[in-house]
Amino acid sequence: MALKRVFITVKIYPGLSSRDEETVYSAGLLEDGTWIRIAPLRFERRSYDRQYRKYEWIEMDLVRRRADKRRETHHPRRRGTPVRVLERVRHQNNWDLRKKIALQKVYVGMNRLLADAHNKSKVVSLATFKPARLLNFFWEKTARDWTEEQAAWLDRNNLLERRNGVLQVIRKLPYRFSYTSEDINGREATFMIDDWELGKYFWERLEHHRGNEPAALEDVRNRYFVEFVRDRDVYFFLNTIRVSHHSAANPFFIAGTFYPKREHQLSFDFGM
Numbered sequence: 001m002a003l004k005r006v007f008i009t010v011k012i013y014p015g016l017s018s019r020d021e022e023t024v025y026s027a028g029l030l031e032d033g034t035w036i037r038i039a040p041l042r043f044e045r046r047s048y049d050r051q052y053r054k055y056e057w058i059e060m061d062l063v064r065r066r067a068d069k070r071r072e073t074h075h076p077r078r079r080g081t082p083v084r085v086l087e088r089v090r091h092q093n094n095w096d097l098r099k100k101i102a103l104q105k106v107y108v109g110m111n112r113l114l115a116d117a118h119n120k121s122k123v124v125s126l127a128t129f130k131p132a133r134l135l136n137f138f139w140e141k142t143a144r145d146w147t148e149e150q151a152a153w154l155d156r157n158n159l160l161e162r163r164n165g166v167l168q169v170i171r172k173l174p175y176r177f178s179y180t181s182e183d184i185n186g187r188e189a190t191f192m193i194d195d196w197e198l199g200k201y202f203w204e205r206l207e208h209h210r211g212n213e214p215a216a217l218e219d220v221r222n223r224y225f226v227e228f229v230r231d232r233d234v235y236f237f238l239n240t241i242r243v244s245h246h247s248a249a250n251p252f253f254i255a256g257t258f259y260p261k262r263e264h265q266l267s268f269d270f271g272m
Contacts, residue, residue: 002061002062002063002077003059003060003061003062004030004036004059004060004061004062004074005030005031005057005058005059005086006028006029006030006036006038006057006058006059006060006062007028007029007030007031007055007056007057007089007101007102008026008027008028008052008053008054008055008056008057008058009027009028009029009054009055009102009237009256009258010026010027010028010054010126010195010237010239010255010256011026011053011054011195011196011197011256012026012194012195012196012239012255012256013170013173013194013195013196013198013199013200014048014154014159014170015194026038026039026052027072027126027237027239027255028058029101029102029104033101033104033105034072035072035126035127036062036072036074036126037070037072037073037074037125037126037239038060038062038074038075038076039065039068039073039074039075043157043158043159044158045158045160045167046158046160046167047160047161047162047167048159048160048161048170048196049161049162049200051083052083052085053088054196054197054256055088055089055090055091055098056085056086056087056088056089057085057086057087057088057089058083058084058085058086059083059084059086060076060081060082060083060084061076061077061081062074062075062076062077062081063075063077068242069123069242069245069246070123070125070240070242070245071123071125072125072126073125073242089101091260094260094261094263095258095260098258098260099260102128102235102237102258103128103235103258105127105128106128106129106130106235107127107128107129107130108129108130108132108183108184109183109184109185109187110183110185110187110189110250111185111187113127113129113238113252114249114250117240117245117251117252118246123245125239125240125245125251126237126238126239126240126255127237127238127252128235128236128237128238128258129183129235129236129238129252130234130235130236131179131181131182131183131234131236132181132182132183132184132186133181133182134179134180134181134225134228134229134234135179135180135181135182135188136179136180136225137177137178137179137180137221137224137225138177138178138180139175139176139177139178139217139220140175140176140178141174141175141176142172142173142174142175142176143172143174144172144174145172146169146172150172151169154169154170155169171203173199173202174213175202175217176192177192177193177198177220177224178190178191178192178193179191179193179225179236179254181236189250191236191238191252191253191254192253192254193253193254193257194239194253194254194255195254195255195256195257196256197256197257198220198224198257201219201220201223201224202216202217202220205219205220224257228257228259231261231262232259232260232261232262233259233260233261233262233263234257234258234259235257235258235259236254236256236257236258237254237255237256237257237258238252238253238254238255239252239253239254239255240252240253241253
């Protein structure tokens, strides 16, 4: 047995990579602050919302995925390996305990991050990054529906949501959201966002506006850009895809956002 306690900080909006079994759904931190990626992860047949949640400690029998050179990648020892939810860390005192767990190492410079990502002895593919400034938040249209093959794969792997009282395959987001940010050294970078929370918020606002997509999109922008710039101390949980990790100049995308209210600067191990 190789039971590991993982503090879940990343829950990706379901999508399909070039190889289905390598699509990443969850990642988090071990007790010593080391990142770990769980892929693939087989879910029970219930709503994705009702699987384990962000900011919960879980315990699972995980082993290193040797076919993946990214050292953080692990997989359940066997299909059907149970996930034990231990406790949820709440957001009291402006996320104080969450910050102590999740912000043990923070990159503030893209040069250092990319050097560690492409360093063969490190191969950093999960990281916490603090942008110095958020410059833009935008979206692009994408295909509106899954292909039949994609929908069948999602159904087989229990990536479901409850709509109208019935479990159905999770809807495909019709937009791709991205940030452009600036690091502490003034270097700009653009990151696509693949965060479950953001996708869920888009659908909630679309329902609120009775299908009015421009209004829903503006609500998403107000929350994830206007409010973040005005009030929040924003961090990105960054992730990479295996097939492009070593070939892309910047292989990272945003797998999750972390946004306590802005206050005095805490002391972290910053990576420049």
